[in-house]
Amino acid sequence: MLRTGLLVSLVAAGIGLAGTAHAQQKTVYMPAILELSGAGAVSGTNFRDGMLMAIDEINKAGGILGHKIETPVLDTQSDAGTSRAQLQKVLDNNPYVVFGPVFSGSVLVTQLMTLKAEIPEIVGGEAAAITQKNNAYVFRTSFGQQFSMPKIANYIHDSIKAKSVAVVWVNNDFGKGGRDNFTKEMKDRGINIAADISTEVGQADFSADVVKLKGANADAVFVYLNEEESARFLKEAKKQGIKAPLIGETTLLGQKVIDLAGGAAEGVQGHVGLTVDAPIKAVQDFAAKFKQRFNYVCDHNGIKGYTGVYFVKYVTEKIGKFDSKAFAEKAHGITITPKDEPGILMEAMWDKNGDIDRESFLGEVVDGKQKIVKTLPMLSKK
Amino acid sequence: MASFIQLLVSGLATGAIYALIAIGFTLLWQTSQTINFAQGEFVMLPAFFVLAAMNVGAPYWLAALIGIALSVVVLGVLFKAVIVDPMMRHGVLPLVITTIALSLFLKESVKDFYSSQAQPFPAPVAPRDLHFLGAVVSLQSVVVLAVAVLTVVALHLLLNKTRLGRCMQATAQNPTVARILGIPVGRMVLYTFLINGALVAIASLLISPIYLAKFTNGEALGMAAFIAAIIGGFNQVRGAILGGLILGVLDNLSAAYLSSQYRGAFPLVILIAVILFRPQGLLGRVEERAV
């Protein structure tokens, strides 16, 4: 009796507590579901901090349509099941839009639910599949892999003129997705994959992988790893004297990797989708403010979070009301320029699938700094 | 051939680190039946002690000493007094749960109170590469290997050549008999925890320059040390060293010559084979305990 009664009240208390984050007067409820612990903690934390900056700025300036933004951030533990639970929790409180998650697997599970609830979801995931499901409520904040990989492929084909390429990738959904899209693009361009090397999350010793690379003797090496692993790989590649150019996508050329790798990142080249080192003043100012407030260098996820919030602000002001359905309709095909909304940092356009289009860059690491050598125009402006 | 030597040498350097961590793991098991699932986090943490000390202005050598001292106190004394002692008599499983919770606690604490970002960590030696039979080895790896070997030799001497060490071994092998012989068993157990605290701190200093200091570092390290300890012999210090080295080399060789996608599987298959056909480990002795 006693035991059961106690349990019941505990259960009720637990679930009751979980549902208290109700929207109050003059606020708009836009919760975020992010990877704050587990494998995705770095990405999720960056995304969150970027969002926080934007929210504070907007709230200080009076909010959106006079409503203060209320954004509780819920941890998914980088796990799909927990993501689903947390999304359900915020859906129960009728959000206007939902931010996150970043992990593609978690996006795939949550986007089914936001579609059903007709709530726009501003995601950080980059897997191609996310926007290929005819879902009118999902919006990206960065390139999907189906857009970034052709850019890399063009670069390898046109600039490096490689006939064969080796690919080193991290064996999780992020790395696998990148590798699959990349391989497809290489085949389309008639470039031979000389070595296909899978590595583990948290891998420490890359000597075997670099030995294999040397054996493959490819004209170029495409590296698609997370930050620390990128740095460890670069150190090992330098040590064993890899001669072929090392090509990366965004992460490999990030300042964080450059710092962590010491001198080993010198000469690395590649495509940079979204970077705090972009030759754009607004972006660099943002990066400086971010560094000052959070005491670390922001990665592309920070920019995603920041611009994502401003995206919502701009679209909402265009429709003039908090209407989730109207938001989703309006946001498709919208173009936002920094002139209209400075917080968007760079001109951005969302297409009918929710994919984002922006300028991007080709870069190179010179003297311990990322140097942008070429700006690639938006796809829609070609 | 050059690439084989490269794999071998790199594998040995990585394996030496696994060995350092695995030794502490086996020591704790022997004296207190603690299967420490937080051992990886124990290696992750001291690097942050050092970084914190350097942030308040301590030079590297002083920060390193502070890191080791703190690690001995927190991961040695406190860990034993607060967690292991009250739980020891309740069997192994509750303690296993507790160390799993402890590993989550340490990870999350570092993430929330220090940073979720990977931190560069100062290296004790200059970043130079040495050439050796066609293979390239960083000076750092050589130092790691050397320190690991020295530590192990010192530990071996301590355990086998000193009275204290023999008392500790007696405690590990049969606490009841040791107590009858007048050995202060409690203190001997404490010493093994202190040694583990120091070992993980040394491992942390050695590997953080290569792996970078990050709160998730313990996950892969802890598992590697665990596998190394079992392959080598769960109840022998020498076995842990052999296990560590085998694991480091095996990982490289299997990734290079067999399958990189299944690189993680080979050590596990060997682990299962060792347990089933030589449960005392490659160098371990048969465990004999009165029922």
Next chain:
Amino acid sequence: MRRLGPSALAIAGVVAIGLPFLLKPFGVYLISMWAVLTIAAIGLNLTLGYAGQVSMAQGAFVGIGAYTVALLTAAGWPFFVAFILGGALCFVIGWLLGYPALRVQHHYLAFVTLAFNTLVFLVLRNEEWLTRGSYGIAGTDRPSLFGFSTDNARAFYFVCLAILVLLSAATWWMMRSPWGRAFVALRENPIRALSLGLDTRRYTLMAFALGSTLGGLAGGLYAPLVQFIEPGSFSLNMSFNLLLMVIVGGSGRFFGPFVGALIAVLLPEWMRIAEGYYLIVYAMLVMVLMVFCPTGVLGLFEKAFRPKKAPPPAPATLKAEVTR
């Protein structure tokens, strides 16, 4: 205690049926997850708590069950057929995993099963032709029952609850039967059991197989509940979590898994009031709980209700002994 049993059970039943009508979909999802994880924990409690065979691979069986159901239903098989097949597959694999237990015991067995769990993860991730690899499988449909779709949260909760009730009743029956006695004998004194004519080999394998089957059946519900599975969901973390449920609830006690799963599902949610620090607080609470009641929550209750008697020795401790 014993006299309170039926009324407590009746109240629990009323609560289990009434609760989803009071809760929002999030709450319903949580208690559905509780029901699913309880099934897996009952399985582990059978293997570990009753029969004393330390298994750290229960998460892998949840994964095998989940993948079986996700893949077969995606290929057009009816849910309940896939569900049963998932359980059957786990029975076979669990039986095979039991063989090491005939050679080694306790911590060595824990290590073997732990390695097995990681191997299963690697296979799920690498064999893309079969499992779709690290992309995972999204959108497993919830079953239809007699023409009624159970797609909504509440309906599916009742599916989970019904299966939980069914399986726990079956487990209860088994634990009262000679098999239950044999499992306990296996844990407490395998040598003596052998000399009393117990075929310890067969019972050990059976304990593994049945525990794994329950894990697989739980997985069969996990896939349509979450509607997304990936190899990472069934790594060691899941096994550790299930182990935690069994030990924290009270290993070798029938209602232990129910309480343990409740704690493992709800405690982190309650702790979210600590915001960013909630996992720290959660980890601390687990440690405190273990330090103060190593026999689990139910062990604590027993102590409170029967203060006079010395508690019986904790089950599933490590004793070095070898059975033939």
Next chain:
Amino acid sequence: MTAVLEVNNLSKRFGGIVAVDNVSFTVNDGDILGIIGPNGSGKSTLFNCVLGQLLPSDGTVRIDGQESTGMRPCDLNRLGVSRTFQLLQVFPQLSVRDNLILAGQEHQGSMTSRLFGRPDAGLGDAADQMIEFFRLSHLAEEQAGMLSYGQQKLLDAAMAFMAGPRLVLLDEPAGGVNLTMLGLLRERLQAYHAERKATFVVIEHQMEFVMALCTRVLVLAEGRIIAEGAPEEVRRNPAVIEAYLGH
């Protein structure tokens, strides 16, 4: 008439050490055979070889004429060979009644019927009778671990009889038991023997116990049989006195 137990030229070596050396003996229906000998004389090893716990190096064991060498203990038990242990071997968390049901259940039906049949495997009454017989009725529902040492010894013996065995091997039943309890134990064993015509083999140190209980005694020293006969004969045998006093 075939012997209940027939041991032929049985040897057991551990490495270079010969623990049991070419031992042969038979036990007939209704016998109570005592096996005595100084520490390390090979009694327990002999027992374990007969019971399938150890594999003999040489020689054969027959039960009722059927070769049983190398059979697993559980299969032997189902042939009707039962035993008690030197150290306490009950199941501490099961009740006394459940201990006894457990001891008999594997002799009832099949695996399947044990799962789907009656929870007590139809042994409830038999268990209660056995509890009664060993004077444990007041403790029937207690956890066995809560019983005193002597009571656990009684339970251990009761469990050995539960399945109505052909042959019971008792390993130091008197060890560590106080005198009152010892009297009760001996009296019950004799009563059981008289009632059911059971066949016993007893290993024991306690001479009085053996002399009072056994019909025949066999003396082991250094793995070999050095004397065999009625208790009184053996007691006077100079080789036996030598073996006991010489060490």
